[in-house]
Amino acid sequence: MNLHSHDAAQKSIVYVLLAVGAAISVFPFWYMLITSLKPQSYIFEIPPTLWPAQATFSNYVKALTRDNFGRYFVNSVGVAGSMTVLTLLCASLLAYAFARLEFPLRRLLFGLVVAGLMIPPVMLIIPQFLVARTLGILDSYAGLVLVYVAMNMPMQSFLLKGFFAGIPIDLEESAFMDGAGRWRVWAQLVMPLSRPALAVVTIFSFIYSLDEFAWAHVSIRTAARRTLPIAIAFFQTQHKTEWGIVFAASVVSLVPIVLLFVTFQRYFIEGITTTGLKG
Amino acid sequence: MAGTLIHGSRRRKIATALPFLAPGIILYVLFVAAPIVYSFAMSFFDWNLSNPFQSTWLGLANYRKALNDEVFRRAIVNTVAYSAVTVPSQIALGLGAALLLNHKVRGQPFFRVVYYLPVITNWVIVGVLFKYAFNGQAGLVNFLLRDVLHLIGSNVLWLGDPVLALVPVFLVEIWKGVGWCAVIYLAALQGVPANLMEAATVDGAGPVRRFFSVTLPMLGATTLFLVVVRTIGTLNGYVSNVVITNGGQPMDQTHFVLTLMYKVAFGSLQFGYGAAISYFLTVFIAIVSFVEMRVLQDRGSSI
Numbered sequence: 001m002n003l004h005s006h007d008a009a010q011k012s013i014v015y016v017l018l019a020v021g022a023a024i025s026v027f028p029f030w031y032m033l034i035t036s037l038k039p040q041s042y043i044f045e046i047p048p049t050l051w052p053a054q055a056t057f058s059n060y061v062k063a064l065t066r067d068n069f070g071r072y073f074v075n076s077v078g079v080a081g082s083m084t085v086l087t088l089l090c091a092s093l094l095a096y097a098f099a100r101l102e103f104p105l106r107r108l109l110f111g112l113v114v115a116g117l118m119i120p121p122v123m124l125i126i127p128q129f130l131v132a133r134t135l136g137i138l139d140s141y142a143g144l145v146l147v148y149v150a151m152n153m154p155m156q157s158f159l160l161k162g163f164f165a166g167i168p169i170d171l172e173e174s175a176f177m178d179g180a181g182r183w184r185v186w187a188q189l190v191m192p193l194s195r196p197a198l199a200v201v202t203i204f205s206f207i208y209s210l211d212e213f214a215w216a217h218v219s220i221r222t223a224a225r226r227t228l229p230i231a232i233a234f235f236q237t238q239h240k241t242e243w244g245i246v247f248a249a250s251v252v253s254l255v256p257i258v259l260l261f262v263t264f265q266r267y268f269i270e271g272i273t274t275t276g277l278k279g
Numbered sequence: 280m281a282g283t284l285i286h287g288s289r290r291r292k293i294a295t296a297l298p299f300l301a302p303g304i305i306l307y308v309l310f311v312a313a314p315i316v317y318s319f320a321m322s323f324f325d326w327n328l329s330n331p332f333q334s335t336w337l338g339l340a341n342y343r344k345a346l347n348d349e350v351f352r353r354a355i356v357n358t359v360a361y362s363a364v365t366v367p368s369q370i371a372l373g374l375g376a377a378l379l380l381n382h383k384v385r386g387q388p389f390f391r392v393v394y395y396l397p398v399i400t401n402w403v404i405v406g407v408l409f410k411y412a413f414n415g416q417a418g419l420v421n422f423l424l425r426d427v428l429h430l431i432g433s434n435v436l437w438l439g440d441p442v443l444a445l446v447p448v449f450l451v452e453i454w455k456g457v458g459w460c461a462v463i464y465l466a467a468l469q470g471v472p473a474n475l476m477e478a479a480t481v482d483g484a485g486p487v488r489r490f491f492s493v494t495l496p497m498l499g500a501t502t503l504f505l506v507v508v509r510t511i512g513t514l515n516g517y518v519s520n521v522v523i524t525n526g527g528q529p530m531d532q533t534h535f536v537l538t539l540m541y542k543v544a545f546g547s548l549q550f551g552y553g554a555a556i557s558y559f560l561t562v563f564i565a566i567v568s569f570v571e572m573r574v575l576q577d578r579g580s581s582i
Contacts, residue, residue, distance in 0.1 A: 014382045021376055022393045025458070029396070031419070032408050044417035047426065094303035103296035104289070109304070116311050120515045120564065122537045123557040126544050127314030127321070130331075135309075150310035153303055182295055211401050213518045218545060229403040233522055236407050243411050250404040261399050265392055268399075 029254075036060070036247035043243050059248035069249045071224060072231040077256065079141055079227060080209035083148040087205040088198060091153050095160035096186050100172070110161075116154035122214050124151075129218055139221045147215050152208050156201045163197035164190060199267050203260060210257055228253040318554040326551035334551070341555035350527075351556065354534035355563075357445060361535065362513040365452040370505050372453070373460025374498070378490075380461060381468050391465075398458040405455060406522030409447040413437040413523075441532030444524050448533075451519040456512075460505050467501040468494070503575045507568050514564050517541075536560045 030050070035043065037055040063069040097103070098110045128147055129138070137143035167190060175185050191198070213229045220226055226234065232253065236246050261268060322341055324334040345351045376394055380387065397405070412419045415436035424430045437443045471494055479489045517537040520526070526542055527534040534542070536556060544553030 011382075011384060014379055014384055018379050018384070018386075018390050021379065022390055024454070025393050025397055028405065028408055028412075028454070029400075031412070032404075035411070044414070046417050046422065048417065048419050048422055090303040090306060093299045097296050097299035101292070101296045101299060103292045103300075109300070112312065113303075113307060116307065118511075119311065119315065120511070120537075120557075120561060122515060122517050122540070123561055124311065124314045124318070125541070126550055126553050126557065127317035128310055129545075130317065130550075131309060131314060146306060147310050150306040153307065154311070157303065182299075186299075207399060213403055213521075214541075217521075218541075229401055229518075232407060233403050236410075236522070237525065246407055246411075250401075250407065254400065254404065257399055257401070258396070261395070262392060265395070268395070 032247045032250055036244055036251050038244050040242065040244055043241065059244035060252070063245045063248040063252070067235065067245060067249070068224070069228075069231065069252065072226050072228050072249075073252060075141070075225060076210055076228040076253065079144050079148070080206045082141075083145045083152070083209045084202055084205040086145065086149045087152050087156055088201060090149060091156035091201060092160055092191065092194075092198070093186075094153070094157040095164050096190060098157070098161045099164035100169075101182070113154050114158055117158065121151055125214055125218055128215065132219060138219050139225065140219075141225065143219050144216060144227070147219075148209050148212060151215075152205050156205060160194065160197055160201060163194055167193055196267070199264065203264050203267055206260065207257060210253075318557060321551050322555035322558050324551045326549075326554070328548060328550060337551065341552045342559065344552060345556055345559055350531045350534060351536075351539060353532060354527075354536050354539045357533060358514055358516060358535045361445070361449060361452065361516055362510050365449055365456065365513055366506060366509045368453050369456030369509065370460050370502065372457045373505070374464050374502075376457055376461035377464035377468060378494075380465055391462075394461055395458045397455045398462075400455070402451075402455070402518035403522055405451050406448075406519040409451050409519075410438065410523045413447045415439060438524070439529055441529055444529065444533045445520075448516075448520050448523050451523070452513060452516065456509060460509070463505060464498065464501060467498050471497045499575075503572065506575060507571050510567060510571060511564055514560065514567065 034050055034052055036059055037052045037057070038045075039054055039056050039058065042049075042054055094113070098106065098113075132138045132143045132147065135143075137146065171189060171193075172185050175189055180188070210227075211229070212227075213233070216227050216230045217233070220230060223234075228249070232246060232249055235242075235249065239245070321334075323337060323339070324341075325337050327334040380391055380394065413421075415421070415434055415438060418437070420437070421431070421434045425432070425434065435443065437446060475493055475497075476489060479493050484492065515537060516535045520533070520535050520538050521541070524533040524538075526538045531539075531542075537560065540553045540556040540560075543549050543556060
């Protein structure tokens with residue numbers, strides 16, 4: 001009996017603490033949402049309300065029509081989609097070569113690619129800018145996509161190599177006996193068997209691209225080609241007080257990420273804990 | 280004969296591997312490997328943007344310039360403080376969150392998702408939000424401190440102050456980092472053997488004692504991993520600072536190393552100097568990570 005009430009007390013303490021943590025996690029989202037629904041004249045009201053008393057969607061309408069955030073949304077999702085497809089292709093080919101093929105300098109090459117994991121991304125910005133300028137892909141979607149693929153690929157091919165290496169080799173050998181070539185084995189055996197790992201790669205790549213700021217900030221000059229993060233940052237510095245619109249755009253740009261996360265959260269947690277890398 | 284056979288099969292191996300390797304390796308060389316070498320070379324020149332071959336050789340002058348630059352030294356201090364404050368905070372809070380989430384209570388999966396939401400939220404958005412909350416006139420933070428908690432008599436101009444402007448930058452990092460540390464710890468907690476805990480309970484160890492003598496030592500490797508990874512992450516701090524302080528405002532006093540690098544390269548077009556600054560940071564990060572691994576590993580093995 002006594003033990004029971006002790007358990008119950010412990011349980012309620014756990015609940016209270018969990019709720020406090022959850023409130024700290026969620027409150028900024030709530031605050032953002034509320035502010036995005038406030039008319040401009042209420043943005044700096046005192047005391048600040050944390051309830052949508054004068055709720056209006058005018059900030060959303062303005063953000064999407066007057067301020068072009070619909071376009072930036074499409075840019076972001078388009079770049080993220082393209083870079084994800086290219087990452088899946090490049091990383092899975094590379095990972096298969098490292099996991100299964102024999103060729104000279106294999107270890108050295110793999111070591112170099114893994115070393116790419118440790119390079120601080122922003123450090124590469126200056127030379128990347130100059131390389132992209134030479135190739136004529138500054139201020140273009142292609143420039144964003146190619147750099148994102150190159151930066152994201154080391155981690156993804158590392159993850160896939162581990163997964164491919166764990167596929168029983170007998171499966172592949174029997175396919176070779178049946179006369180299949182390397183490409184068929186890769187496309188029709190290895191890839192379908194690796195769906196969970198490919199799902200992790202897809203999600204992480206997509207989020208990486210949606211989140212990226214530094215390279216887009218440096219390389220994109222034309223306003224219409226901005227992605228959401230840089231569009232929001234630019235808008236905020238140019239229209240210092242129009243916070244309602246800033247947060248309406250922010251709320252809209254969070255939708256794909258949060259949806260992806262809530263739908264695939266199992267893969268997320270798996271991906272994080274197996275690779276130990278940050279989403 | 281044997282020689283040609285080996286030679287032939289070696290060739291065949293390369294021919295098989297090449298198409299698998301080519302797309303990835305080409306992109307990697309162009310945008311990762313070559314830039315590393317490129318910027319190293321640039322750091323020794325006064326880099327001429329329109330005609331690189333007419334760049335002036337400076338030797339170590341860019342590096343010396345950085346060391347004598349007060350703005351750079353201030354940036355180093357800010358960056359190190361950012362790491363020193365936010366890394367232990369997020370790891371301690373993350374461990375606390377993981378211990379809570381490890382209780383098998385109802386709604387546990389829901390809490391897990393909620394705790395992880397800050398991690399996946401865009402840096403720019405969080406930065407902008409904190410900037411708004413720390414507004415000097417009618418921000419939520421001033422309102423809370425002045426009218427609710429009565430801790431301050433008048434409004435604080437957070438973003439106009441060379442030290443206080445970094446407060447929201449630090450808080451963003453902690454707020455975003457806790458969930459990630461918690462997920463990693465949570466995975467590690469699954470590896471703490473249940474019978475070890477039971478044995479400790481039978482021996483009369485209370486929950487606090489069990490935590491310090493069983494759980495914490497078992498989490499040593501995870502803690503080391505988190506310390507190293509988050510130190511590297513924070514020393515590379517950039518986005519939230521750019522957004523909240525507009526990159527070093529006021530008066531270039533709130534820079535991190537990378538925001539200064541950005542300003543030097545893309546603001547004043549001193550690409551060679553910018554490259555030197557980024558190499559400084561890279562070497563510094565390598566040294567710090569190495570020291571952390573040595574120190575924490577030694578401590579771990581002595582427990």
